[in-house]
Structure formats: C-alpha cells, structure tokens
Amino acid sequence: MSYQYLLVEQDGPVAIITLNRPQQLNALCQALLRELEAALDAIAADENVRAVIITGAGERAFAAGADISELAQLPSATAGRELALRSHRLARKMADLPKPIIAAINGYALGGGLELALACDIRLAADTAQLGLPEVTLGIMPGWGGTQRLLRLTGPGVAKLLMMTGERISAQQAQQLAIVERVVPQAELLDAAKHLAHTLAGMPPLSIAAIKEAVNRGHDMALDDANAFEAGLFGALTATEDAKEGTRAFLEKRKPTWRGR
Structure with missing residues (x-):
C-alpha cells in the first residue's frame, strides 16, 4: 500500500512507520x-511483523501537534x-495491537504529537527532543x-502543571517524570529504537502480547481483579507450544525457537 504522509518499511520482523510531513514538522492532519x-x-495482519517503531521524518520533529489549520475550521x-473520538479510536x-509499539521521539513532540507518543508502549527520546501539551495556549x-x-x-499534580502552563x-x-523511558543521543536514536525493537521481536510473541494486555487492562482494575486477570493470561500461556519449547530449551541449555503458538 502506498501512503502520502507516511513512510513504511520493514527491517526483518520490525516495521518502521515514519510520519512524513517534515515541512509541517510532521503535524498530524x-x-x-x-x-x-x-x-x-x-501490520496487525502481517504475522512476520513482531514489533513497531513510530518516528518522524527529519531531525526537527517527531510530530509538532495537530494540524492547526484543521482545528481552526471546526464548525x-x-x-x-x-475529531477527538476518532483519535481515541x-x-x-x-x-x-498485540505487538509492542516504540515511539522514537526525534524532536518536537507537542500536543497531538506527544499524545501519539503517549499511546505507544515504550518511548525513546533524542537528547535534543522537547515535549509538551501546549493546547491551553490555543x-x-x-x-x-x-x-x-x-x-x-x-x-x-505534574500532569495539571504541564497542561495548564503549556510548558x-x-x-x-x-x-x-517517567514520560519517556530512555534518552539517547540524537544521532543514535533510530539505531537504539531498532535494537530495542529487534530485542522485543525476538521474544515469544504470545508472551509479549499477554504482558501488554495485562499492563494496559490491569492498570485501571482493582489490584485483586488485575491479579486474577494476570493469572488467567499466565494460565493460558502455560498451555502454549512456546511455553513448552521455552522450558525444554532452558533444561537442554539451548536457544528456544518461538513459533507464536
């Protein structure tokens, strides 16, 4: 499939999505x-893809926010x-998506750009990146x-401070502030994201998907309910071919082969 505003490439089991409106600082139209x-x-339908990176074209911006010209025309x-509900969807x-998504934040991540990064599973930022939610200034x-x-x-408290000041x-x-997990030099950002993505892609995919689901859904549950949900996922994994392969490989002192079954 061809795209006007994205570049999509595959590096082995890793899909790399690049927001490609560099002249508009990759604004999210x-x-x-x-x-x-x-x-x-x-990507969801492609069994060969096991991890995803989202980044922005150029060094200036991951995404500098929503397209303000579109916001100004809302009737x-x-x-x-x-508009908000479409973005929530x-x-x-x-x-x-039962595959990990890494945000490689290569510059400005402002407004909707930061919100997109927050929707990813893990965030890596260049040491030159700037982040914020300045919508209040509009x-x-x-x-x-x-x-x-x-x-x-x-x-x-911190969330209100950042959003109310637009800082x-x-x-x-x-x-x-735990908004990003790692900071790396600008020139090393994409390589660092690829290294992490390939590490995750080399893990058993059913385990990765279950961990993502347990964290995302359990976050808003009471602890006892979240633990019960975790136990169900754990039990399901113990019956998979990958779990049997993983335990056998450990006992046989060899590298396991994951099949996602």
Whole structure:
C-alpha cells in the first residue's frame, strides 16, 4: 500500500512507520492519521511483523501537534468531539495491537504529537527532543487522550502543571517524570529504537502480547481483579507450544525457537 504522509518499511520482523510531513514538522492532519490507522491494520495482519517503531521524518520533529489549520475550521462542538473520538479510536487500536509499539521521539513532540507518543508502549527520546501539551495556549485542551495518559505516568499534580502552563520540557526532564523511558543521543536514536525493537521481536510473541494486555487492562482494575486477570493470561500461556519449547530449551541449555503458538 502506498501512503502520502507516511513512510513504511520493514527491517526483518520490525516495521518502521515514519510520519512524513517534515515541512509541517510532521503535524498530524486527519489524512495522516487515517493512513496511520491503515498502516496499523496492515501490520496487525502481517504475522512476520513482531514489533513497531513510530518516528518522524527529519531531525526537527517527531510530530509538532495537530494540524492547526484543521482545528481552526471546526464548525461546532459536535465536530470537535468527533475529531477527538476518532483519535481515541486510533489510540485504542494501538493499545489493542498485540505487538509492542516504540515511539522514537526525534524532536518536537507537542500536543497531538506527544499524545501519539503517549499511546505507544515504550518511548525513546533524542537528547535534543522537547515535549509538551501546549493546547491551553490555543484556548483548548488536550483531546486525544493526553489528559488521561499523562496523568497515569506522572500523577495528577505534574500532569495539571504541564497542561495548564503549556510548558515545554526537555527529554531529560521527561525521563525524570517517567514520560519517556530512555534518552539517547540524537544521532543514535533510530539505531537504539531498532535494537530495542529487534530485542522485543525476538521474544515469544504470545508472551509479549499477554504482558501488554495485562499492563494496559490491569492498570485501571482493582489490584485483586488485575491479579486474577494476570493469572488467567499466565494460565493460558502455560498451555502454549512456546511455553513448552521455552522450558525444554532452558533444561537442554539451548536457544528456544518461538513459533507464536
């Protein structure tokens, strides 16, 4: 499939999606988001892909936010709500994908750009990256899940501070606040993301999918309910061919071969 605003390539079992509007700092227009949804559908159907990287074209921006020209033309509150709900559906698709998604944040990740990164499973940032949710300066607020995902990473006080001031923070500050997991030199970012993605792709895919589901769904459950959900997933995994292969390989002191069954 060809895309106007994305570059999609495959590096072995790793799919790399590059947001490709560098002249607009990879701003997230609706056409780009529709293409991203289609690319994720194709990746979900491809058994050869076991991990995903999302990054931005160029060194200046991962994604500098929503396309402001589109926001300015929204005719009603209903249209604004539907715009937010479409983005929420994309984020849900990312959460439901049984493959890990890594954000390689190579520059500005602002507004919708940061919200897209927050919807990924793991975030790596270049040491030159800047992150923020500046929607308040436009008279609006984060509407693509940012209020909820940032809250769950930083706690309510920090989340309110960043969103109410619209402040930009450095990659290093973002790591201290647990918004990103790792910070690496700009020139090494994509290689670091690929290395991590290949490491995850080399793990048993059913285990990776179960861990992602347990963390994502269990996060909002009471502890006893989340533990019961975890136990169900654990039990299902113990009956798989991969679990039998993994335990045999350990006892036989050899490298296991994962088949996703």
